Amino acid sequence: xxxxxxxxxxxERRAGQFVWLSINxxxxxxxxxxxxxxxxxxxxxxxxxxxxxxxxxxWVGGATLPQVEKLLDDGRxxxxxxxxxxEEILTRADSLYGAKKNAEAAAAxxxxxxxxxxxxxxxxRATESLLFALQSTRDFASxxxxxxxxxxxxxxTPSAANVAATGLDCALAMKVxxxxxxxxxxxxxxxxRSIVAHPxxxxxxxxxxxxxxxxxxxxxxxxxxxxxxxxxxxWALFLEGEASRAKTPEARAxxxxxxxxxxxxxxxxxxxxxxLEASERDLPEDYNPPARLAVAYKAMKRxxxxxxxxxxxxxxxxxPRKVGILSTRADILAGKGDKAAARQALEEAIRFAESLPxxxxxxxxxxxxKKKLAESS
Amino acid sequence: MxxxxxxxxxxxxxxxxxLASQARGSLPFVEDDYSRALAQARARNVPIFxxxxxxx
Numbered sequence: 292x293x294x295x296x297x298x299x300x301x302x303e304r305r306a307g308q309f310v311w312l313s314i315n316x317x318x319x320x321x322x323x324x325x326x327x328x329x330x331x332x333x334x335x336x337x338x339x340x341x342x343x344x345x346x347x348x349x350w351v352g353g354a355t356l357p358q359v360e361k362l363l364d365d366g367r368x369x370x371x372x373x374x375x376x377x378e379e380i381l382t383r384a385d386s387l388y389g390a391k392k393n394a395e396a397a398a399a400x401x402x403x404x405x406x407x408x409x410x411x412x413x414x415x416r417a418t419e420s421l422l423f424a425l426q427s428t429r430d431f432a433s434x435x436x437x438x439x440x441x442x443x444x445x446x447x448t449p450s451a452a453n454v455a456a457t458g459l460d461c462a463l464a465m466k467v468x469x470x471x472x473x474x475x476x477x478x479x480x481x482x483x484r485s486i487v488a489h490p491x492x493x494x495x496x497x498x499x500x501x502x503x504x505x506x507x508x509x510x511x512x513x514x515x516x517x518x519x520x521x522x523x524x525x526w527a528l529f530l531e532g533e534a535s536r537a538k539t540p541e542a543r544a545x546x547x548x549x550x551x552x553x554x555x556x557x558x559x560x561x562x563x564x565x566x567l568e569a570s571e572r573d574l575p576e577d578y579n580p581p582a583r584l585a586v587a588y589k590a591m592k593r594x595x596x597x598x599x600x601x602x603x604x605x606x607x608x609x610x611p612r613k614v615g616i617l618s619t620r621a622d623i624l625a626g627k628g629d630k631a632a633a634r635q636a637l638e639e640a641i642r643f644a645e646s647l648p649x650x651x652x653x654x655x656x657x658x659x660x661k662k663k664l665a666e667s668s
Numbered sequence: 669m670x671x672x673x674x675x676x677x678x679x680x681x682x683x684x685x686x687l688a689s690q691a692r693g694s695l696p697f698v699e700d701d702y703s704r705a706l707a708q709a710r711a712r713n714v715p716i717f718x719x720x721x722x723x724x
Contacts, residue, residue, distance in 0.1 A: 297695055309709075309714055310708045310714060311695045311696060311716075311717050311719075312697065312698045312716050313699050313700070314719065315699075316721065317722050318700055324718075327702075334720060336718065336719055336720070337716075338716070339709075341706055341710045341713075342710070344706070367715060577723070579723065612724050
């Protein structure tokens with residue numbers, strides 16, 4: 292979105308409607324803001340009432356330009372007052388969702404969606420927020436069921452890809468012995484396939500990419516390796532097409548992360564090298580291209596190239612992501628056969644992870660690193 | 669997608685940390701300074717639009 296939506300000149304008329312604030316969650320200096328406005332997934336957007344410092348509206352994930360426009364309108368309305376009727380319930384749901392009271396928010400979104408007419412202008416946004424609230428509370432069956440019911444109503448909207456992908460993600464996360472799981476997975480996979488088979492105008496590329504991701508996982512869950520590889524190959528072609536149409540290096544590099552994941556999943560890490568070299572050349576301050584090159588070279592067992600890329604990434608890296616780069620470095624060193632250096636890299640990763648502020652520290656990540664260290668001896 | 673997994677996001681690229689307002693397209697974003705944004709919003713009596721992102 293930073294490369295596509297917020298650069299759109301049509302938003303110029305909105306400049307005076309808000310104070311626009313961008314927070315890089317990796318920066319230690321932003322922990323006070325993160326403590327006040329915790330982030331569950333990236334990117335996240337908040338409309339904040341400056342009088343109370345409370346979140347009037349939250350949106351999790353990317354959005355197209357029309358979705359952003361609607362978000363801005365709805366945010367201003369929510370700050371202005373609760374309204375009446377359906378808007379009052381929606382404002383309450385948005386406020387609960389903004390406070391991360393996901394279970395209560397889900398109940399309020401359900402209430403308003405049940406009362407609203409089929410063509411209600413807020414249906415798409417309310418449905419997407421409901422799905423994420425249900426997913427966050429691990430109510431996967433309700434999430435999948437809601438997505439399945441909602442998809443036909445939203446199939447021609449920018450929300451279609453998110454609804455299908457989130458629904459399929461939830462269905463796959465259901466317990467395997469749940470009798471509803473197989474039907475929901477099959478139906479939502481069909482919805483998801485309809486997205487990638489006939490991509491509609493107005494869908495965000497990252498949303499469509501997420502649909503491919505879910506379809507690959509669905510084939511993996513079905514133990515269909517040939518089917519999974521077909522999805523991955525189609526996904527790679529889609530991402531390569533989108534990247535080729537990008538107008539700036541920043542916009543092209545947005546696709547690097549998913550492209551690396553797909554190439555690794557296909558067992559073809561060498562396909563990532565050229566694009567990452569180009570990104571590193573075009574975006575010299577960015578630690579991501581060399582960090583991703585280290586991963587690709589590691590998969591290719593080009594240990595010295597991987598270490599050199601890791602060096603370049605670490606020279607620029609900061610924040611929680613540095614932990615992962617150090618962990619990858621340990622893997623590279625272990626692959627090279629230098630166990631002592633691998634242990635040192637892991638110890639450094641643990642020290643760094645433990646030094647992060649509470650808002651950025653991951654106990655789960657630290658535990659995983661310590662387990663890895665114990666297993667390396 | 670409303671996934672808990674990392675999403676496609678814009679790498680840090682040309683948007684290096686700065687305490688100054690930076691125009692991105694037509695929007696004058698305040699970068700990494702909540703207190704400053706809050707003071708501005710109260711003075712102008714308008715809401716804050718907060719974008720929380722990560723450079724990966």
